[in-house]
Amino acid sequence: MVVPRGGQSSGQCPVDKEHPFAGAQAQRLPPAMHCLRLALGLGFCLLLGITLCSLWMYVENWLLVSYIPYYLPCPEIFNMKLQYEEEPSQPVAQSQYPQPKLLEQKPTELLTLTPWLAPIVSEGTFNAELLHHIYQPLNLTIGLTAFAVGNRYTRFVQHFLESAERFFMQGYRVHYYIFTHDPQAIPQVPLGPGRRLSVIPVPGPSQWEEASMRRMEAISVHIAKRAHREVDYLFCLDVDMAFRNPWGPETLGDLVAAIHPDYFTVPRHQFPYERRPVSTAFVADGEGDFYYGRAVFGGRVARVYEFTRGCHMGILADKANGIMAACQEESHLNRRFLSHKPSKVLSPEYLWDDRKPQPPSLKLIRFSTLNKDTARLRS
Amino acid sequence: MADKMLSQQGLTPQEWMDRDFWGNRTKSCLCLILLFAVLLGFYSNVFSLIPRRQTEKSQSPEAHHVQGRRESLTLSEGDGHLDSCRIPEVPRLLYPKAQLLKPLRVDVLVMTPWFAPVVWDGTFDSALLDVQFRNTTIGLTVFAIKKYVVFLRLFLETAEKYFMVGHKVIYYVFTDRPADVPQIALQDGRQVVVLHVGNYRRWQDISMHRMEMISNFSRRRFLREVDYLVCLYVDMKFSDHVGVEILAPLFGTLHPGFYAADRQSFTYERRPLSRAYIPRDEGDFYYAGGFFGGSVPEVYRLTTACHQAMTADQAQGIEAVWHDESHLNRYLLSHKPSKVLSPEYLWDEQMLQRPPLLRKLRYVAVPMNHTEIRSR
Numbered sequence: 001m002v003v004p005r006g007g008q009s010s011g012q013c014p015v016d017k018e019h020p021f022a023g024a025q026a027q028r029l030p031p032a033m034h035c036l037r038l039a040l041g042l043g044f045c046l047l048l049g050i051t052l053c054s055l056w057m058y059v060e061n062w063l064l065v066s067y068i069p070y071y072l073p074c075p076e077i078f079n080m081k082l083q084y085e086e087e088p089s090q091p092v093a094q095s096q097y098p099q100p101k102l103l104e105q106k107p108t109e110l111l112t113l114t115p116w117l118a119p120i121v122s123e124g125t126f127n128a129e130l131l132h133h134i135y136q137p138l139n140l141t142i143g144l145t146a147f148a149v150g151n152r153y154t155r156f157v158q159h160f161l162e163s164a165e166r167f168f169m170q171g172y173r174v175h176y177y178i179f180t181h182d183p184q185a186i187p188q189v190p191l192g193p194g195r196r197l198s199v200i201p202v203p204g205p206s207q208w209e210e211a212s213m214r215r216m217e218a219i220s221v222h223i224a225k226r227a228h229r230e231v232d233y234l235f236c237l238d239v240d241m242a243f244r245n246p247w248g249p250e251t252l253g254d255l256v257a258a259i260h261p262d263y264f265t266v267p268r269h270q271f272p273y274e275r276r277p278v279s280t281a282f283v284a285d286g287e288g289d290f291y292y293g294r295a296v297f298g299g300r301v302a303r304v305y306e307f308t309r310g311c312h313m314g315i316l317a318d319k320a321n322g323i324m325a326a327c328q329e330e331s332h333l334n335r336r337f338l339s340h341k342p343s344k345v346l347s348p349e350y351l352w353d354d355r356k357p358q359p360p361s362l363k364l365i366r367f368s369t370l371n372k373d374t375a376r377l378r379s
Numbered sequence: 380m381a382d383k384m385l386s387q388q389g390l391t392p393q394e395w396m397d398r399d400f401w402g403n404r405t406k407s408c409l410c411l412i413l414l415f416a417v418l419l420g421f422y423s424n425v426f427s428l429i430p431r432r433q434t435e436k437s438q439s440p441e442a443h444h445v446q447g448r449r450e451s452l453t454l455s456e457g458d459g460h461l462d463s464c465r466i467p468e469v470p471r472l473l474y475p476k477a478q479l480l481k482p483l484r485v486d487v488l489v490m491t492p493w494f495a496p497v498v499w500d501g502t503f504d505s506a507l508l509d510v511q512f513r514n515t516t517i518g519l520t521v522f523a524i525k526k527y528v529v530f531l532r533l534f535l536e537t538a539e540k541y542f543m544v545g546h547k548v549i550y551y552v553f554t555d556r557p558a559d560v561p562q563i564a565l566q567d568g569r570q571v572v573v574l575h576v577g578n579y580r581r582w583q584d585i586s587m588h589r590m591e592m593i594s595n596f597s598r599r600r601f602l603r604e605v606d607y608l609v610c611l612y613v614d615m616k617f618s619d620h621v622g623v624e625i626l627a628p629l630f631g632t633l634h635p636g637f638y639a640a641d642r643q644s645f646t647y648e649r650r651p652l653s654r655a656y657i658p659r660d661e662g663d664f665y666y667a668g669g670f671f672g673g674s675v676p677e678v679y680r681l682t683t684a685c686h687q688a689m690t691a692d693q694a695q696g697i698e699a700v701w702h703d704e705s706h707l708n709r710y711l712l713s714h715k716p717s718k719v720l721s722p723e724y725l726w727d728e729q730m731l732q733r734p735p736l737l738r739k740l741r742y743v744a745v746p747m748n749h750t751e752i753r754s755r
Contacts, residue, residue: 037407041411102487111478113483113489114477115474116503116507119496134715264480338469339470
């Protein structure tokens with residue numbers, strides 16, 4: 001009969017190879033043997049523990065790569081890419097500009113500050129040259145996303161890009177990201193120096209609502225995969241629009257929203273918020289600051305990532321409850337901007353509808369809807 | 380040896396195997412499994428600290444936006460100072476809507492050309508800002524050297540009434556006479572920390588060494604304890620609300636004597652030899668030395684830069700005309716503040732007539748005999 005001695009066949013309880021006895025007998029063993037057993041057991045557990053933990057860490061990291069849309073944490077890198085790191089050695093260069101007059105009447109009729117002290121950007125509230133002096137030395141790269149999903153949207157890309165080349169962030173590095181289901185349909189537009197274009201393929205839409213609801217998801221995934229390494233600021237614009245006048249660093253901010261042109265004179269209870277409490281985009285009657293448009297938003301890459309993820313989570317929750325918000329994505333965007341107030345607000349100059357007559361309070365329209373009839377003629 | 384023990388027991392090898400398997404072996408196994416579980420639990424805690432640090436910050440967006448959580452600082456624009464990864468979340472709040480076509484103050488500038496708000500009464504909503512800054516700790520530094528300790532009582536008492544009410548505040552009192560610091564009744568979440576420092580013979584030196592001391596303590600202490608620092612003069616008192624509307628990565632206050640003046644008449648240092656030199660055709664505002672601040676890293680940078688500039692000047696044998704205030708202005712010219720406080724936040728009723736555009740006086744000078752105080 002083979003008696004287990006040194007060299008256990010199962011190898012699980014190594015202590016047993018020294019003690020092939022019943023419990024009562026084990027007590028008669030010298031204490032040294034007992035301690036040795038315990039020590040060996042501890043040592044084995046330690047080893048096993050370390051192995052399992054390293055295996056877990058490896059697997060966890062591998063998992064992160066596969067589940068980016070839902071598990072990617074806010075990358076640490078955002079905390080390190082801080083603008084003020086450059087400032088100590090590069091203060092604002094001396095520049096000649098008029099002294100700000102504290103007691104003069106403001107030329108603009110628009111509100112210039114929100115109640116939470118975020119600037120409202122319109123012509124006359126800023127000194128473009130001074131801002132250029134502040135932002136130019138920082139060597140920023142600004143990203144611009146546009147969705148041309150569906151045949152009727154790919155037609156707008158040409159004019160959009162051409163006008164962006166003329167007016168968008170002149171003098172800065174720019175990276176265009178065009179999301180489309182049909183990369184062949186994107187025309188070759190000549191780009192200036194320091195400006196690049198990337199075409200991101202996305203699945204084609206089955207219907208328009210479906211496409212617009214997936215925009216938030218697509219942007220957040222894109223940031224996680226690529227954009228956080230390539231750009232400092234990111235703007236998400238609608239493609240069926242065009243730039244009419246310079247759009248510069250006055251729009252840069254941590255989290256930037258634009259006021260919808262149709263609702264800036266309208267009281268808040270008439271805003272087309274989602275009014276059903278069951279939706280995550282619900283806004284009650286006495287709430288609301290401004291009605292922001294979905295065609296323009298942006299900010300620092302990290303904030304845009306968080307913002308789009310938050311919206312996407314809200315959209316998913318609604319989907320799970322079988323509900324679609326009144327203005328689809330725009331309702332979720334407004335809900336999110338209500339609780340995470342933008343640090344800078346763009347006046348309707350930055351998001352205008354050309355079919356409306358331009359009021360005197362808006363001095364310079366910079367970005368507006370492309371007349372759809374003209375577009376049809378062009379194509 | 381095993382055989383011998385077996386025969387002693389009087390067991391067949393088969394019986395022995397069975398008995399053994401379920402007896403002693405079970406107990407040991409159970410003990411070991413317990414030990415293993417404890418170790419694994421311990422290790423997983425230790426090791427998952429590393430990946431968890433990264434996931435911690437993303438958990439807030441995952442929680443539904445209707446849930447509030449520990450939030451970080453809100454940041455104003457025009458500068459890009461970034462402290463952490465998040466816009467603070469504001470829970471449901473009822474407040475009047477801002478009217479886009481009705482500017483709140485038409486008599487004054489409310490925003491600088493680099494998008495820094497100029498904080499006047501009526502431009503901000505306190506309730507909203509309080510909620511945005513709800514988990515912020517503010518540090519207040521004040522220097523009470525030599526005879527200036529007499530101002531502390533009134534300063535601290537009025538600060539308890541008006542300064543950042545409802546938020547966590549730490550008063551850092553720099554003094555050479557710690558025994559003379561009065562005991563003031565403090566609200567919840569507020570404390571006084573007395574820092575014993577040396578004194579200087581001349582009051583100009585005392586004023587200038589403020590920068591050095593704030594810089595040192597910022598790195599050693601303030602960075603860990605507070606989010607924002609506010610650096611004030613002690614010979615003043617609070618007379619109205621001073622709250623979180625002032626908080627920004629870097630802010631300065633308009634000097635009450637120069638808010639309406641031309642840049643040529645600002646009392647900048649005009650000698651090119653000094654590091655605080657500003658030419659006549661440059662300058663935005665004349666900032667007061669008695670009320671500045673910002674986030675701890677930014678205040679550290681400001682005070683370090685000013686201190687270095689003052690040391691360099693001293694080596695050249697020159698002293699700026701308004702001492703640390705001149706150097707502060709030089710710094711704020713090239714590092715534009717993200718907020719500018721109106722003269723409501725620093726006023727002297729004895730020296731200046733109060734204009735109608737100042738709806739409130741929040742932080743005012745206490746009348747004193749300068750020569751008497753400074754000589755002791």
